[in-house]
Structure formats: C-alpha cells, structure tokens
Amino acid sequence: MASPRGIRAGLGARPGLLRGLLIGLILLATAGGLTWQFNTGARDIQRELGALDANSALRTAFDTQKDALRVSLLPAGEDPKVVFRGYLASATRVGSAGRELRARAGDAGLSPLAAQQLSAITAWEGFVDMVREGMTPGSEPTRRVLGRVRALAEVPSARFTEANDRLARTLTRQVDARRSAQTRGISLQLLLGALAIVLALVLCGRLARAIQHQQLERLAEEAAVQAAFTRGLQVAADEQEVHGMLERAISLRTGATTVEVVDAPTAEEALKAPSGCMAIRGGQPFTREKAGGVVVRCERCELSGNARSLCTPFLVGGAVVGAVRADFADASAGDGRSTIEELVRQAGPVVANLRLLSTAETEASTDQLTGLTNRRAFDDESARLLAHAQQHHAPISVVAIDLDELKAINDRGGHAAGDRALRHTADTLVSHTRAVDLVARRGGDEFCILLPGTDRAAALVVAEKLRVALAEAQTPLSVSASFGVASFPEDGRSLGELIGHADRALYAAKRAGRDRVADAGAGAGAGPSVDSAGDDNVVELISSGD
Structure with missing residues (x-):
C-alpha cells in the first residue's frame, strides 16, 4: 500500500492529475443527475401526455358516435338493427377509448375526471338504448323518437x-x-455541476500550492543537509568522521531507518572468507526486497530485517573499500538510489585524501625499519603528554635504551643481522609495555619509552622487565641493552631535561658493565641498577652517597 508521503509526492509531481480526476468525477455525477432528472421527468410527462391523448381519442370517438346517431335518422322504414349499425360500431370504439382513458388517467392520478366522462357517456348511451330497444321495423315514429332521444341525451353529452x-x-x-x-x-x-467544478479547481489549486510548498520545504531541507554535508567533508578529521556524516546525510535525505557504512575486508581476510555484502563482493549496487522471491541473498541485508535494503559500493580511487547499506521500513518508499550514489561519490575523494594524509602522516611519524614512532613524532607526542602531566600533577617517566654491542652483531652477521636485532628489540619493547606507553626509535641503536602515569619506582620495574625480556629471548641473536630512567618532576620539568638525565643514567649503566638499568635520580654519573649477574629483584646502588 502506498504511503501518504508517496501519494503526496505523486500528486505534487503531476498536479493536473488530481484536478482532472476531480473534474471528471464531477462531470460524471452531473451527467448521472441530469440523466435521472430527465428520465424521471420524461416518464411523468409521457404518462400525462398519454392520458391527454387518450382523453382526446375518447372525445373523438364520442363525437363520431353522436354523428353516427344523426346519420341513422336519414333512412326510414328499415330494421332498427340496420339503422343503428354505424352507431353500434362507434359505441365499440368509444368503449375501447374509455378503457384506455381510465387506465391512463389512473396512472396520472386523475381517475375522477375520467370517471365523470365515462359516466356521462354511459348515461347518454342509456337514453339511446332505451328507445332503440322499443322500436320495431318500419315504424314511422322512428325519426321523432330518435330526435327526442337526442334532445334528452344532450344533458349527459354536455x-x-x-x-x-x-x-x-x-x-x-x-x-x-x-x-x-x-x-x-x-x-x-x-449550475451545481459548474459550482462543483469551480470549487474543485479552487481546492486543487490550494492543494497544489500546499504540496508545492511542502516540496519546496523538502528541497530546502535537502539543500541544507547537502550544504552541511559539504562543509563537514571539508573539515573532516578522519575517515570515521566522514562515515558518520555520510550515514546521517543519507538518513535525512532518503528517510532510511538505518544507514551503515560497511568496510571491505583486507586482501588477506577476503582470501580466508569473502565479504557477506554483495555490493562489496560484486562492486555493483544491490537491492533486497522482503516481499517476493529472492534469487541472490546478501548476509548483511538479511540481518537488517527491514522491508527493503539498498547497498551501494563505496569506491575510493576506483577500488571498492566498503559499501553503504540503507534500510527502509516501507517497501514503497522512494528509491533513493541516486541520492545515495551522489552522496557516496561526494564522500569518496574526501576519504581518499584522508587516507593519503593518514598514510603520509604515518610514514612521517614511523620508523621504517622497526615500525615504531620515530624521533620527530616522539618529541611532539611526548611534549603533549608531558604538558598534560604538568597540568594534572601526574607522574611521568622516560626510559632511554641503547643496545649493547650492536656493532659486533653487524660485524658477525652483516647489516641484515643488525636490522633483525633492531626489529627484535622493537617487538620486545612493544609487547612488554602498555598501549598508552609511547615506544620510539630515536636513531641507530637508541630507543626511548615515555611512560605516562608512572613514577620512578614503577618505571625502574618496567625497565628491568624489558632488560630481562631482551636478555632471555630465545632467538639466534644474543641481544642485550642498557637502560636509563628519569622521572618528572624530580629529574626535570621539560622533555629535554628528562631525556638528558635518562641519557646520562644510560651512559652510567654502560660504564657499569652494560645490560643493566640505571636511575638518573641516584646521583650524577651513576644510578641504581640491577646487575645481570645477581638476583633480578635486587637493586644495587652504585652511588657511594646512597
């Protein structure tokens, strides 16, 4: 069943359709009324004209009967049966006309007037018959008798x-x-038909203007949504923000109950299990109707449970990176396909640019060999985290790390072995730290870790766990490292001060024999360390003052 919105849209698209339909109905009703009026009046008029004709026929028949009686006076000395032959024939016609008038007058509701005529005729004929029955053939007084009868019959005749x-x-x-x-x-x-047509024209005009006004409001709303969508795309920060704006814009412009942007699987994921979205798999728009037979099924659309689903592939740089699924509760709702495709085409280049920007930012902030944050990105992010710690009076620590004897590894196995040692170190550091910790390669064999919300004691524990994890890793490469720990605010209030103190502690660990952890707060030139040859849980103070 068509929705009211669809009906209004159809009437608004063709305002003359409703006007023509109403005028046609009015003309049909007027023609029916005229036909009924004419037929009803015509039947009544025809009935009364029939009675009038019967009345005239009766008078003609009666006049003929009277004339026949006058003609009967001319012969003399004849048999009365012969003399009254014409009269009797006329009487038959009068009787027939009388019966016809009685029936017609009864239909017209005028039976009393017809009855008066018939009564007069009966009285007139009674005078004639009374004399006629007493006459004998050849009787001389026939004329005189008939003349007297005629005189007596004038009263009923009149x-x-x-x-x-x-x-x-x-x-x-x-x-x-x-x-x-x-x-x-x-x-x-x-007149009523003409007035109805005028009224229909007026109402249709008002309705057309109301529908046009609604359409203009709808167009203005869509234009506002489109303008907001365009402005939003210009300042979108990331791909997820574009997805959110796209979903809201499609919902507002098409009336979809649910809109979802579905990401396409990666190449590796697609090899294991193809996407359940037919638009992603085929790269073509897909429509699912709940009613009717379904030949091709889409897993994503089936899950929605709505009457109708439209899936449009999301193309970026000519490649399918996802799909946009719009669900409609009403199967008769407008298609909306062109609107969805228009919005998706508009969002495609923005997503492509954001991806390029994200890739460029990632490459600019990532160490190509290890995948860790590089020095520049580390300095920028560390400055932000340090400012946050200062604002909230929270602890934060820096761990400086330097591999021991990397040159020897390069000499023995070449630079490829050295690269493997660096990547192994990076993987170990990431796997043994939190997601909030910032792990970076500062260059060469130097690494640095920023530990938000971590005081000195906790940072020393983390550094020792990392040292042990590197030293005891079951790999062909024997890798160890020295660690220096500095904490805010004891060792400095700026990033440069903290890294400087951590580096000095690191050099102290190197001088103390490598493969150990040194604390910048333990004193100049040295710090607390954990000796690799002793118990891991024993912290040895190198500084003589402590």
Whole structure:
C-alpha cells in the first residue's frame, strides 16, 4: 500500500492529475443527475401526455358516435338493427377509448375526471338504448323518437364535454408544470455541476500550492543537509568522521531507518572468507526486497530485517573499500538510489585524501625499519603528554635504551643481522609495555619509552622487565641493552631535561658493565641498577652517597 508521503509526492509531481480526476468525477455525477432528472421527468410527462391523448381519442370517438346517431335518422322504414349499425360500431370504439382513458388517467392520478366522462357517456348511451330497444321495423315514429332521444341525451353529452375539457386542461397544466420543473432541475444540476467544478479547481489549486510548498520545504531541507554535508567533508578529521556524516546525510535525505557504512575486508581476510555484502563482493549496487522471491541473498541485508535494503559500493580511487547499506521500513518508499550514489561519490575523494594524509602522516611519524614512532613524532607526542602531566600533577617517566654491542652483531652477521636485532628489540619493547606507553626509535641503536602515569619506582620495574625480556629471548641473536630512567618532576620539568638525565643514567649503566638499568635520580654519573649477574629483584646502588 502506498504511503501518504508517496501519494503526496505523486500528486505534487503531476498536479493536473488530481484536478482532472476531480473534474471528471464531477462531470460524471452531473451527467448521472441530469440523466435521472430527465428520465424521471420524461416518464411523468409521457404518462400525462398519454392520458391527454387518450382523453382526446375518447372525445373523438364520442363525437363520431353522436354523428353516427344523426346519420341513422336519414333512412326510414328499415330494421332498427340496420339503422343503428354505424352507431353500434362507434359505441365499440368509444368503449375501447374509455378503457384506455381510465387506465391512463389512473396512472396520472386523475381517475375522477375520467370517471365523470365515462359516466356521462354511459348515461347518454342509456337514453339511446332505451328507445332503440322499443322500436320495431318500419315504424314511422322512428325519426321523432330518435330526435327526442337526442334532445334528452344532450344533458349527459354536455356533462361529458365539460369533464373532457376539464381533464384536458388539467393534464395540459400538469405537463407544462412538469416540463418547467424538469427545466429547472436540469438548470440546477448544471449550475451545481459548474459550482462543483469551480470549487474543485479552487481546492486543487490550494492543494497544489500546499504540496508545492511542502516540496519546496523538502528541497530546502535537502539543500541544507547537502550544504552541511559539504562543509563537514571539508573539515573532516578522519575517515570515521566522514562515515558518520555520510550515514546521517543519507538518513535525512532518503528517510532510511538505518544507514551503515560497511568496510571491505583486507586482501588477506577476503582470501580466508569473502565479504557477506554483495555490493562489496560484486562492486555493483544491490537491492533486497522482503516481499517476493529472492534469487541472490546478501548476509548483511538479511540481518537488517527491514522491508527493503539498498547497498551501494563505496569506491575510493576506483577500488571498492566498503559499501553503504540503507534500510527502509516501507517497501514503497522512494528509491533513493541516486541520492545515495551522489552522496557516496561526494564522500569518496574526501576519504581518499584522508587516507593519503593518514598514510603520509604515518610514514612521517614511523620508523621504517622497526615500525615504531620515530624521533620527530616522539618529541611532539611526548611534549603533549608531558604538558598534560604538568597540568594534572601526574607522574611521568622516560626510559632511554641503547643496545649493547650492536656493532659486533653487524660485524658477525652483516647489516641484515643488525636490522633483525633492531626489529627484535622493537617487538620486545612493544609487547612488554602498555598501549598508552609511547615506544620510539630515536636513531641507530637508541630507543626511548615515555611512560605516562608512572613514577620512578614503577618505571625502574618496567625497565628491568624489558632488560630481562631482551636478555632471555630465545632467538639466534644474543641481544642485550642498557637502560636509563628519569622521572618528572624530580629529574626535570621539560622533555629535554628528562631525556638528558635518562641519557646520562644510560651512559652510567654502560660504564657499569652494560645490560643493566640505571636511575638518573641516584646521583650524577651513576644510578641504581640491577646487575645481570645477581638476583633480578635486587637493586644495587652504585652511588657511594646512597
């Protein structure tokens, strides 16, 4: 069943359709009313005209009967049966006309006037029959008798004529009245039809303007959404922010109940298990209708449970990086495919640029050999974390690390072995620190770790665990490292001061025999360390003052 919104949209697209439909219905109703009015009036008029014709026929028949009686006076000395032959034949016609008038007048509701005529005719015929039955053939007084009968019959004859004229006048007035009423009814029907058409035109005009106003509001709303979407894309910080704006814009412009941006699997993931989204797999738009037979199924669309789902592939640089799925609760809702494709095309270049920017930033901030944060990125992020620690009076520590005898590893196995040692060290440092800790390669065989929320004692423990993990790793390479620890605010209030103190502690650990941890707070030139030859949990103070 079509939704009200779809009906309004259809009427707004073709405002003449509703106007033509209403005018057609009005004309049809007017034609039906006129037909009923005409047929009803015509039946009544026809009935009364029939009665008028029957009244006229009766009068003609009665006049003929009277003339036949006068003709019967001419012969003399004949048999009465022969003399009254014409009269009797006329009487038959009068009887037939009388019955016809009685039926017609009864239909017209004028039976009393017809009855008066028939009564007068009966009385007239009674006088004639009374004399006719007493006559004998060859009787000389026939003429005188008939003349006397005619004189006596004038009274009912006059009564008949009066009743006949009165009925004729009554029927004529009724016919004229019905014709006038029919004319007025037809005129009223035409007037009402014209007024209805005018009213329909006015209402359709108002409805069309209301629909047009709604459409203009809808277009203005869509334009506002589009403008906001465009402005948002210009300042989007990352790909996820673009996805969120795209989902909201599609929902507002198409009325979709749910919008989701689905990421395409990586090449390795696709080899193991292809994507369940048909738009991603085929690179073509996909539509799922809940009603009707389904030949191709989409796992992602089936999960939505809505009446209709539209999936549009998300292309970046010509490659499918995902899909946008829009779900609609109403299967008869507008397609929305072109709107979704337009928004997806608009977001594609922005996502591509953000990915390039992210890649460039990652490359600029990442050490290519180890994958760790490089020195420049470490300094920038450390300055931010240190400022946060200063603002909140939180502890923070720096661990400086330097591999022992990396040159010897390079000499024995070449630079490839040295690279493997650096990567192994980086992996060990990352796997034994927290996600919030910042691990970086500062250059050569030097590494540095920033430990937010970590005081000196905890930082020494972390450094010792890292030293042990490197020293005891089961790898073909024998790698050890020296560690220097400095903490905020005891050893400095700036990043440069902290790193400087950590480096001095590191050099103290080197001088003390390598493969150990030194604390910058233990004194100049030396610090507490954990001797690799002794118990891991024993902290030895190198400084003589402590």
